[in-house]
């Protein structure tokens with residue numbers, strides 16, 4: 001998902017002019033917020049979200065920027081936000097003694113991020129359970145990450161509880 | 165269903181245990197209805213036990229059998245030492261009903277009984293699941309080659325009509341199955357969750373209440389659920405699997421800490437049976453509290469994932485003599501409607 005924010009002159013046709021380069025370069029527009037209430041110095045902020053096919057990202061995103069700048073439009077933001085998905089797993093065993101930092105790093109190597117760990121601890125030497133919340137871009141298949149976690153659990157002799 | 169006037173259908177029952185006796189009771193109860201509404205009379209011409217058989221070619225008097233209780237061996241048509249495997253072929257009957265105990269390794273004597281019946285012009289109904297998770301395709305082929313019908317609704321979820329979904333969802337495509345197929349393990353996990361008790365304690369409780377066998381291995385280690393999953397996947401999705409193809413993980417290692425941690429996040433630990441992407445898995449999984457799979461106690465649930473209508477969910481009691489017997493009667497009526505209606 002790409003987010004583009006700019007300031008447009010309050011005159012007829014300016015919004016259409018602004019959107020043209022996006023569609024001409026293969027952008028698929030999802031939403032437009034054109035907020036007249038926030039008009040300042042005859043400029044209205046506009047917020048557009050659109051999608052650009054992965055293959056076009058490198059070539060056409062710069063083209064969109066250039067085309068807008070040529071039209072004299074002031075871009076305040078142009079960023080690509082990766083859509084995220086979340087999953088939870090529980091690990092049981094010597095979760096901490098078996099080097100949880102290593103576990104987290106290995107999940108990160110596959111492109112996912114452990115965003116939260118909740119654990120129940122008895123004594124350090126005892127087995128414990130930890131619930132991991134994992135965030136990953138939608139472009140990565142959950143199964144690949146789960147396979148990695150399964151592999152780690154096998155090596156570290158941990159029990160893995162996946163989500164449904 | 166239009167039937168020929170007062171058609172007599174002859175059946176053979178093998179096994180007079182919990183399911184077999186429930187079947188006799190239910191048939192006795194329903195026979196009048198079947199007669200008047202459908203114009204059929206279901207006769208039981210033989211009942212085999214492990215050490216002999218009750219045989220009456222004109223149809224056994226069910227009332228007499230019910231009243232004789234454990235003393236049926238004293239009835240005049242009791243034939244000591246006459247065994248099903250030797251006798252099935254020569255008996256003149258339409259349908260054989262198999263309810264002997266499940267032998268997880270060999271599937272016997274049920275497999276032999278079923279084969280003998282199919283080869284001698286008899287349709288088959290079974291509540292015994294082992295033959296179908298060990299030799300599904302061999303038996304299906306034999307039935308087909310002999311132009312016989314074979315039904316086994318009671319093997320998965322007892323009275324829950326999950327195998328019937330094959331026909332009922334013919335216009336759709338079934339892409340996956342998520343299920344809880346063992347009441348004992350579901351009871352144990354439910355109690356661990358609601359009461360905060362240990363696995364061992366919950367198991368003992370289940371045994372005391374009669375929900376778990378003295379040897380609960382098949383239930384808690386996932387073997388029973390795996391067998392049922394194979395049958396579901398083969399029947400509903402046309403797979404060609406046996407129980408050896410299932411990745412199985414039991415619930416006996418689950419500590420209460422894990423269940424508690426899950427609970428604090430509004431998820432439950434459930435023993436799921438999953439058939440998806442050509443894979444069969446039975447293992448404990450985390451299930452959201454508001455998921456249709458979040459059922460408690462000894463209940464079973466089958467979530468059928470369809471291409472055109474999303475999820476279809478069946479839930480109910482997955483075991484019990486009467487439940488199994490009602491599934492057998494349904495199978496019987498299915499066969500009757502296919503074979504004997506105009």
Ligand SMILES: NC(=O)c1ccc[n+]([C@@H]2O[C@H](COP(=O)([O-])OP(=O)(O)OC[C@H]3O[C@@H](n4cnc5c(N)ncnc54)[C@H](OP(=O)(O)O)[C@@H]3O)[C@@H](O)[C@H]2O)c1
Nearest residue numbers: 179180181182183213214263264265266291292483484488
């Ligand atoms: N009970 C349920 O809720 C339920 C539900 C669905 C499916 N099922 C399945 O249905 C089958 C029967 O279950 P059940 O609960 O009725 O078991 P059960 O009470 O043990 O009954 C089985 C009966 O079969 C007899 N038997 C054993 N070997 C035999 C042989 N070679 N020939 C003839 N009879 C033989 C047994 O006799 P002896 O006792 O003298 O050995 C017993 O009376 C099992 O395969 C079970 O898995 C059960």
